Amino acid sequence: MKVNQVEREFLRQLISQLEEAGVSREQLFCELRARGVATSGAPQAAFAGSEAIILVETAVDISRDHCLMLGLGQELGVASYGSFGFALMSCASLRESVQLLLRYGQVLFQPSWTAYEHEGGLFLRANVTLGTAAQQQLVTELIFSNLSAVGRSLYENQVESVEGVEIQLSYSKPSHSACYNSAFRAPVTYDCEHSQLFLPPQVLDTPVKTANRSEHVVFQQQCEEILRGLNSVEKTTAAVRQLLIQSAGDFLDIAQVAESLHVSERTLRRRLDAESTNFRATFEEIKDLLAREYLVKTELTVAEIAHLLDYAETVNFRRAFVRWNGVTPSQYRLQQF
Template identity: 50%
Template structure:
């Protein structure tokens, strides 16, 4: 399986943090390989699977830094999540960001989180970790440090009333938790989880952008669909068009991105009973519906984003797709 950007970035940052601690790469690689690091000779080594636990525990051993996992977690920022990171940054508030994280995290190899309502607020609980008991604390620290950095990218300052609860005893290096995680911390709890009070869920995301949210959200949805099926040319074309919303490439441009000729692309699409034009229409239909229901953009602005030279042409197309005008659709689908 091809590593995700996050897995590659974590691996690179792990090496960078080791260098800061004076640990030579050769020594680290040799020790990790002796512990069973299976991708030591891979062309693209990454921080994934059980190998990630081996790499993390080896780094802690060689640096003699028990807080190394939190250092590593804070060394990657939200852009390492790729499309999901940008989607999170365009959400309206933390509630919306959390819903995206829960739905699409799996597609981007993020830790698995569960949401539970509590006292009007929300408990964001780390899923069960399939690792040895002695590895649970550092792996948990890594996951919550990543979550903390993600939160810092979405809002400024500390959220009043928030608390991190850990299902293990207070460690000797507990003083580093407050700095690394920027939230009140409790130990010996039933679960490892973050509690967010009700008022915190409505905290605005400082980089909110409704029109970009629609695009990134649809890209995430395409990636999630791709987990359960073999990639097809149609889905690849659809993904590229959604990704390029506002500047749709020509069929020649898409073919170039897929490393094939235009003729070959047309032939593949024909085998899948599809055409480039119909996929473009489908994407325009999808994005138009999302813009109308989830943003306050004027119909003329939406027409421009979908590359219609005249608003009237967009209205005609939408009437063909939905059997009603864009304004009527917006009125019908909004509460």
């Protein structure tokens, strides 16, 4: 998952919504340029920060649809978030989903969220700070509508319909508040100090309907690699690690990795060497990382883990694991508990 994948998917969905309202892509980009946003209108264009705020406001203005952001939030599905979305889908519960959002949302997405405990429950607060009050309201409509839609896809109606769940918004009730009724199933309160969602204690352990512990290990590690890559000076190694984790279960070989990075195998080897590593060492590091995560976070047998890591024989996996960690997989699992 690229860091700007979400922005590109947001733009694609936004243009689709505008076209349904009779506004062309060309009209949108022409108006953006008139408002000082430099853009070529290329299909892979992406917007972030203040430019994204102007994009949102411009779209609402030229469509004359005050409910546009509420509708757009409903259209952005959990899969729009790439590895992060799949990690959410594989979480065990709402509580774990929130922890995931707090860890990766701070870096990968804007605006970010902050959680505050309250009487056993949780306030999930949106940090919307950029733009004017009117622009902040549009962004708030978008992210809370999307949060609601993603929540329904993960927990069906087991959360929003529970007594005590409440959406609190920091602005006054808008003239188009009727649109909120279709976007939100939970009650909405206006003129609050903060824009936030309150989750009472009885919903925090609501199971995710698509929970899968072994898949969650892989998707969460993909998110970890994205965070690692953002601050890494070893860009080639970080890119190789991401590709290997993404291909877990059917690992790419060095030729396939080189092809994915659009370089020759020789160039890839040279770049890894310049970063004081090599493909085999990086590959084994990823296998060791995933093996330890599977052992601690799942109930998979050693044989099943060996299979997931592409070992034809369990004994070969055991030997490799002992070489990496000095103990057998079973001993390692016992040590963690």
